[in-house]
Amino acid sequence: MPRFNLSWLYMFIAMTIAYLWFTSDENAGIDKQLTYTEFKNMVNKGYVNKIIAYNDNSLDMFIKPEYVKDVFKDDYKKVGRNPSLHVEVGSIDTVDKFLEKAQEEGYFTGEISYEKKSDMFGTIFWNIAPIFFIIAIWLFIMRRMGNGGNSGGFNPFSVGKSKAQVYEKGDTTNRVTFKDVAGQEGAKQEIQEIVDFLKQPEKYTELGGKIPKGALLVGPPGTGKTLLAKAVAGEADVPFFSMSGSDFVEMFVGVGASRVRDLFRQAKEKAPCIIFIDEIDAVGRARSKSPSMGGNDERESTLNQLLTEMDGFGSNSGVIILAATNRADILDKALLRAGRFDRQIHVDLPDLNERKAVFEVHLRPLKLDDTVNSETLARQTPGFSGADIANVCNEAALIAARHKKNAVGKQDFLDAVDRIIGGLEKKTKIMTLNEKRSIALHEAGHATISWFLEHANPLIKVTIVPRGRALGAAWYMPEERQITTKEQMLDEMCATLGGRAAEELFTGHISTGAMNDLERVTKQAYGMIAYAGMSDKLPNVCYYNNEEYSFNKPYSERTAELIDEEVKRMINEQYERAKEVLTTNKEGHNQLAQLLIEKEVIFAEDVENIFGKRPWASRSEEIMNQKVENNLPKQTTPEETPLLENKEV
Numbered sequence: 259m260p261r262f263n264l265s266w267l268y269m270f271i272a273m274t275i276a277y278l279w280f281t282s283d284e285n286a287g288i289d290k291q292l293t294y295t296e297f298k299n300m301v302n303k304g305y306v307n308k309i310i311a312y313n314d315n316s317l318d319m320f321i322k323p324e325y326v327k328d329v330f331k332d333d334y335k336k337v338g339r340n341p342s343l344h345v346e347v348g349s350i351d352t353v354d355k356f357l358e359k360a361q362e363e364g365y366f367t368g369e370i371s372y373e374k375k376s377d378m379f380g381t382i383f384w385n386i387a388p389i390f391f392i393i394a395i396w397l398f399i400m401r402r403m404g405n406g407g408n409s410g411g412f413n414p415f416s417v418g419k420s421k422a423q424v425y426e427k428g429d430t431t432n433r434v435t436f437k438d439v440a441g442q443e444g445a446k447q448e449i450q451e452i453v454d455f456l457k458q459p460e461k462y463t464e465l466g467g468k469i470p471k472g473a474l475l476v477g478p479p480g481t482g483k484t485l486l487a488k489a490v491a492g493e494a495d496v497p498f499f500s501m502s503g504s505d506f507v508e509m510f511v512g513v514g515a516s517r518v519r520d521l522f523r524q525a526k527e528k529a530p531c532i533i534f535i536d537e538i539d540a541v542g543r544a545r546s547k548s549p550s551m552g553g554n555d556e557r558e559s560t561l562n563q564l565l566t567e568m569d570g571f572g573s574n575s576g577v578i579i580l581a582a583t584n585r586a587d588i589l590d591k592a593l594l595r596a597g598r599f600d601r602q603i604h605v606d607l608p609d610l611n612e613r614k615a616v617f618e619v620h621l622r623p624l625k626l627d628d629t630v631n632s633e634t635l636a637r638q639t640p641g642f643s644g645a646d647i648a649n650v651c652n653e654a655a656l657i658a659a660r661h662k663k664n665a666v667g668k669q670d671f672l673d674a675v676d677r678i679i680g681g682l683e684k685k686t687k688i689m690t691l692n693e694k695r696s697i698a699l700h701e702a703g704h705a706t707i708s709w710f711l712e713h714a715n716p717l718i719k720v721t722i723v724p725r726g727r728a729l730g731a732a733w734y735m736p737e738e739r740q741i742t743t744k745e746q747m748l749d750e751m752c753a754t755l756g757g758r759a760a761e762e763l764f765t766g767h768i769s770t771g772a773m774n775d776l777e778r779v780t781k782q783a784y785g786m787i788a789y790a791g792m793s794d795k796l797p798n799v800c801y802y803n804n805e806e807y808s809f810n811k812p813y814s815e816r817t818a819e820l821i822d823e824e825v826k827r828m829i830n831e832q833y834e835r836a837k838e839v840l841t842t843n844k845e846g847h848n849q850l851a852q853l854l855i856e857k858e859v860i861f862a863e864d865v866e867n868i869f870g871k872r873p874w875a876s877r878s879e880e881i882m883n884q885k886v887e888n889n890l891p892k893q894t895t896p897e898e899t900p901l902l903e904n905k906e907v
């Protein structure tokens with residue numbers, strides 16, 4: 259049997275309207291067209307029974323029953339109950355005069371009426387069309403609701419549904435494993451236990467142990483937290499629910515809590531599985547202790563529902579929650595307690611060996627020549643995250659393609675590092691000779707002081723070519739250390755102030771070029787005194803306060819004045835120390851500045867030719883210098899120089 263369709267109903271209604279229209283009593287009969295002359299003849303013969311005149315200069319004439327056969331040449335029953343003749347006239351006024359004369363002479367004894375002619379079909383259409391339009395909109399909305407909004411439309415009844423992306427078990431197209439995650443050996447070792455539990459849960463349950471319910475991945479941006487979570491799901495080969503913290507937030511009240519419930523309901527149906535919440539600080543921020551501080555009730559209700567689902571009365575066996583954030587200090591304490599996120603796995607910036615492994619992963623799809631060495635690239639990118647390294651590799655490929663090369667070379671990678679850290683080179687920027695000399699003296703000051711201080715970072719390159727917002731820069735190879743001593747920080751502060759000191763000593767005035775240096779030095783000094791307790795007058799005291807909603811300083815006004823005095827004293831001491839070093843090595847500094855004006859870019863070997871071997875050269879610096887001598891060309895063009903850490907002018 260054919261299925262019922264609403265189109266049948268529409269067709270039935272249309273046929274009914276058509277039937278009523280054509281079978282109406284008012285319009286029953288034959289409608290015949292006449293000329294005006296024929297109309298006058300019939301009126302004069304006395305055939306006319308009734309005349310209806312319309313406002314469009316037309317009229318309908320109805321014949322007396324006894325004359326129907328004479329006019330229509332047919333029987334009364336065949337022409338209808340009310341046959342009429344239609345006449346088009348030039349003017350109704352002319353017709354009125356003619357009919358008045360006919361009435362006086364006795365030819366016309368019927369009645370005449372005047373009506374406003376209307377379109378019956380148009381009237382019916384405009385009366386019924388809005389009803390059909392409303393019905394069509396209603397059917398459209400109901401169909402969208404019925405399919406759950408899968409067709410892309412807005413469904414008000416599915417707004418509380420979870421928006422998590424689900425990667426099913428056995429999905430090999432988007433599968434990520436630990437092989438795709440280079441470095442992060444410590445984090446992978448910690449998270450391997452979760453993979454083992456999902457593969458062999460009886461190994462732990464037989465001994466009465468319980469797997470941690472949740473693990474929080476904490477680390478700087480770009481270190482691979484999301485990729486590591488996907489690798490866990492790929493290794494365990496279980497369903498993986500991926501959702502961002504901002505997906506819970508909506509303008510409707512109660513939607514966030516509803517989505518949390520729906521997410522865990524779906525996860526329980528597919529257990530064992532993994533729920534991954536990226537950027538959980540969007541909903542896991544610490545709740546306000548005071549309602550008057552303007553806490554977001556919707557966000558807090560979402561967090562409360564998340565806490566309940568993670569460790570409530572209901573059992574979530576087989577459901578493991580992974581979350582990632584780079585702001586663990588602002589998360590609610592209830593979210594970090596044992597039983598919810600039992601573990602915090604720190605995903606830090608990669609060290610030298612890890613950077614080498616990351617480079618090897620991202621170098622696989624590139625077409626390389628023989629000059630590329632992953633170890634050299636890893637040494638020249640300290641402090642780079644995995645995302646930064648991926649950006650370097652992509653930028654190097656673009657640079658090689660721009661220069662129409664057949665393969666990506668080492669120089670393309672060096673240019674890419676320069677481009678990412680320092681910005682785009684601006685060779686067309688116009689500078690006067692005095693400005694160029696001032697910038698050269700400034701950068702030579704950085705290079706001179708860092709060469710003679712024991713704990714200053716080894717110099718790699720100095721340039722006065724504008725790049726990005728900097729008019730000049732000096733790049734160093736910082737040592738990768740876990741702790742920093744006071745002497746090391748003071749030497750770095752002195753080297754940073756070398757540019758301003760050189761300007762004052764050798765030009766007799768100071769400029770705004772040292773603003774970035776002063777900003778860094780000031781922040782470092784306040785950190786040393788207020789946080790690290792490295793002050794003589796405030797020793798072993800830390801005033802760091804990580805409470806987000808605390809508007810009070812953790813120290814008195816008198817202590818604040820003392821901190822300001824200590825910061826000024828520390829900076830002034832290092833500034834005077836920088837001027838002493840520059841005064842002692844005045845001739846070498848001037849030679850270095852003049853060489854910088856001539857070449858615009860100089861390397862560590864150029865500084866060594868002027869000052870001799872660095873007296874405090876470490877083993878790592880010797881290795882780096884050896885790498886530079888063996889791998890770097892001796893050109894002085896800015897495009898062919900390594901770029902590591904910059905001090906902007």
